Amino acid sequence: MASYFRESRNVELSLLYYLTNSFTSDWTGITTIKTFNDVYAKDVNIPIVCVRLSQTTTARTEIGSDTLDNKYLLIIDVFARSDAQRLDLTDYIKDKLKSGWVHYDHSHASGDNTTLDRTANGRDYVVDFIDDSKIDVIGSTDEKDRYRQSISVSVRKSS
Amino acid sequence: MITVTTIGTSPQQLIDITQSVYLKTKKGLEETAHETRKHMVEIVEKGFQGKGKRDGSTGVLEDAILVERLDEDSFGVGNIASMNVVAPYWGLLNSGGMVSPKARIVPGYFGNGSPPDLAMKGTGVGKERFNYSPFVYGGGSFIMKVNSPIGAVNYIEKTQDWLRTMMTLKFYSWTRQVKYSKT
Numbered sequence: 001m002a003s004y005f006r007e008s009r010n011v012e013l014s015l016l017y018y019l020t021n022s023f024t025s026d027w028t029g030i031t032t033i034k035t036f037n038d039v040y041a042k043d044v045n046i047p048i049v050c051v052r053l054s055q056t057t058t059a060r061t062e063i064g065s066d067t068l069d070n071k072y073l074l075i076i077d078v079f080a081r082s083d084a085q086r087l088d089l090t091d092y093i094k095d096k097l098k099s100g101w102v103h104y105d106h107s108h109a110s111g112d113n114t115t116l117d118r119t120a121n122g123r124d125y126v127v128d129f130i131d132d133s134k135i136d137v138i139g140s141t142d143e144k145d146r147y148r149q150s151i152s153v154s155v156r157k158s159s
Numbered sequence: 160m161i162t163v164t165t166i167g168t169s170p171q172q173l174i175d176i177t178q179s180v181y182l183k184t185k186k187g188l189e190e191t192a193h194e195t196r197k198h199m200v201e202i203v204e205k206g207f208q209g210k211g212k213r214d215g216s217t218g219v220l221e222d223a224i225l226v227e228r229l230d231e232d233s234f235g236v237g238n239i240a241s242m243n244v245v246a247p248y249w250g251l252l253n254s255g256g257m258v259s260p261k262a263r264i265v266p267g268y269f270g271n272g273s274p275p276d277l278a279m280k281g282t283g284v285g286k287e288r289f290n291y292s293p294f295v296y297g298g299g300s301f302i303m304k305v306n307s308p309i310g311a312v313n314y315i316e317k318t319q320d321w322l323r324t325m326m327t328l329k330f331y332s333w334t335r336q337v338k339y340s341k342t
Contacts, residue, residue, distance in 0.1 A: 036255055040308045054313045055320065073320045075313055077254075130319050137256035138247055145256045152316040154323075 002117070005106040011072050011155060012053040013116070014124055018101035019049060019076075019093065026092070039079060039144060046144055047089065048079040054152070071127060072155045077135075080147040090132065090149045100125035103157050128154040183333045185232055191322075191329060192226045192234035199224055199236065199318040203252075206312030220246045236318075255311030266300045267291045274301040 005013070016034055023030040031048045033039055039050050055073040060066075076093055080086035104118035135148035168176070200221045223246040227235045242249045251258060258265070269275060269287040276287075292300045 036311055037307060040257060054311075055317050057320070057324070071320075073313075073317060075311070075316060077311070128320075128323055130323070131316050135250065135254045135256075137251055137254065138243075142257035148254070148256075150254055150316070152313070152320070154320055 002107045002109055003113075007070065007157065008053060008056055008072065010104060010106055010121075011124055011157060012051065012074065013106050014101060014104045015074060015076075015155070016051045017104065017118070019051060019096065022092075022096050023049070030089075036077070039077070040142070046079050046081050047085060048077075048144070049089065049093070050077040050079070051075075052077075070157070073130065074153050074155050076151040076153070078149040078151070079144045080149070083147050086134070086147040086149050090151060093151060094129070094132065097126050097129075097151075097153060100158075122158045124155050124157050126153045127156050130154055180334050184330075187329055187333050188232065188234060189228075191325065192236055194325070195236045195318060195322055196224055196226050198321055199314055202314040202317050203312065206252075206314055220249055220252065223249065237315075251309055252312055253315050254313070255309050257308045258305060265289075265291065265303045265305055266293055267303065268299060268301055272299050275303055 012034065016032060020032040023032060029047065031044055031046075033044065033048055033050045034052060036050055036052060038044060039048050052075055053072055054075045057071045057073070059069050059071075061069045078086060078089045078093070080089055100123045102120050103122045103124045105121045107117045107119075108115060109117075130152040132151045133149070135145075135150050137145040137148065203221055203224075223242050224237045225241075227238050229235050237249075248258075267290050269289055273287065289303075
């Protein structure tokens, strides 16, 4: 029996899938990752783009309604090889985000959590570009922390 | 009898409305600045709950997040210049990253001078506070090898997201016009 993911995971994975495919066709050697800790693994080399869901804000669509309006705060961390690449990647990502992307419902077969099945189900779109700033990690000389950028966006799924 | 009805808003009424909205907005902005600080501090606290609060936590970061009046009508929350001095790791905790230098060796001790507890190695759930102390032979410091990065709490972005929603709601309430009806 297949295991189906819920909306929050689908939002996170849909953006990761969208950016991964975009980098594959337009760039070379960009690693996309979902887990922040994995960025620092020895076998993962920069440039890296890490996509993660940081916060979900939930409200009722109207008083008395049992339909919930979820807004997702997605953080996209860029770990670049140079300052120029940091800026280029940032602009590229924002350009990709502005028009939204396909929302997929994800699932995997029982016992096989490495192969994901995707079914398109609407679109995700950026409600707000919250922040886009250079990250200076004071005290770190780790090469992955040298040229970092953080982009945060507020995202909704179209109904 | 002839009744004369005022239609629209007179110049004086417009001045009254503008003053009323201005005063409500000014007061509301100050309140919002303090609410924003409170919200940010709550996120900082929540951000580390999963790891457990270390014994002897001093709350330096929370205390360093202050509300500052920038001019007559604007406020700032968390002055970066002063936070760089008082709580220089504010950025690391927000954005995550590797804390140690390239060699990834950090000298120091736990609690009142204890070495790292091997049973806790790699779990990230130890409760004792780590005290940084430059290594001196016989000086009671121990060498720790850091394997994992500090996770990102993103308390700034979460607060920005919250603030955007709040400001939309608050501006609506501040700028609702006073209804004038005069005959």
